[in-house]
Amino acid sequence: MYLIGLTGGIASGKSTVARRLYEHGAVHIDADDLARRVVEPGKPALAAIAEEFGPGVLRHDGSLDRAKLGELVFGDEEARARLNAIVHPAVRELSSRLIAKAEQEDPDAVVVYDVPLLVEASVDHPFDLVVVTSAPRRTQVKRLVEERGFDPIQAEARVDAQADNAARLAIADVVIDTDGTLAHTMSQTDALWHRIEEEQAGRSVGGRS
Numbered sequence: 001m002y003l004i005g006l007t008g009g010i011a012s013g014k015s016t017v018a019r020r021l022y023e024h025g026a027v028h029i030d031a032d033d034l035a036r037r038v039v040e041p042g043k044p045a046l047a048a049i050a051e052e053f054g055p056g057v058l059r060h061d062g063s064l065d066r067a068k069l070g071e072l073v074f075g076d077e078e079a080r081a082r083l084n085a086i087v088h089p090a091v092r093e094l095s096s097r098l099i100a101k102a103e104q105e106d107p108d109a110v111v112v113y114d115v116p117l118l119v120e121a122s123v124d125h126p127f128d129l130v131v132v133t134s135a136p137r138r139t140q141v142k143r144l145v146e147e148r149g150f151d152p153i154q155a156e157a158r159v160d161a162q163a164d165n166a167a168r169l170a171i172a173d174v175v176i177d178t179d180g181t182l183a184h185t186m187s188q189t190d191a192l193w194h195r196i197e198e199e200q201a202g203r204s205v206g207g208r209s
């Protein structure tokens, strides 16, 4: 297995890069998706959230009111830390399981773990490569406002709830500049894929998998 940790700020283009790697043949595991799965009705993390933040964060059907919880935690560091303490251990456990399963199914798989909070949550899977998508704060805010309908204050609160670009760049093996055209992002991603293929070919010559 070749394990890539893919991180970057909100709306910096992680999903775009992950989708391209998936099209090349990688297995894609998305931490945002796992974070949704672990709070489905009936899961212990959802009960813990309702206990911690009150029943007002649940909808009438018992599912999580994500907008309501988002209002409570973005812009309030202490509340966010309480939420993270509930959700992150469950995501850590599930991601470990899914990465192990991908390796079991194909020992030569390239697995991309797409995780926005790799720095903040001290994710310590044994990555072969850490890839960071990087766009300036103003581009992130512009995309959130223009493409996802956030108001500017909400958009800034989301961006500021995360590590800054400098902290992410400090742990990067590869940086993908996502402030240009989509074609530029794609060509950097294709070059990354070719590099990984070459590394994998070198490993099999050397007898490792």
Ligand SMILES: CC(C)(COP(=O)(O)OP(=O)(O)OC[C@H]1O[C@@H](n2cnc3c(N)ncnc32)[C@H](O)[C@@H]1O)[C@@H](O)C(=O)NCCC(=O)NCCS
Pocket (backbone or CB within 6 Å): 009, 010, 011, 031, 032, 035, 065, 066, 067, 069, 070, 073, 080, 083, 084, 087, 088, 091, 115, 116, 117, 158, 161, 162
């Ligand atoms: C607060 C919640 C319910 C809001 O849900 P919502 O549907 O509005 O956003 P969604 O989950 O799709 O996240 C969108 C983006 O927000 C950012 N984000 C989400 N949670 C956090 C957080 N705790 N800290 C900083 N940024 C975050 C990420 O960039 C993520 O890609 C949700 O984000 C949540 O449960 N967050 C805690 C779990 C978590 O940390 N998830 C991130 C990856 S593990």
Ligand SMILES: Nc1ncnc2c1ncn2[C@@H]1O[C@H](COP(=O)(O)OP(=O)(O)OP(=O)(O)O)[C@@H](O)[C@H]1O
Pocket (backbone or CB within 6 Å): 008, 009, 010, 011, 012, 013, 014, 015, 016, 017, 032, 116, 143, 147, 177, 178, 179, 180, 181, 182, 183, 184, 185
């Ligand atoms: N050069 C570029 N590279 C990547 N995305 C770009 C670029 N130019 C514009 N975009 C747009 O920016 C948005 C980036 O969203 P994407 O979902 O890939 O980011 P993300 O980092 O996965 O976000 P999130 O943290 O919310 O999961 C997309 O709508 C994409 O089309």
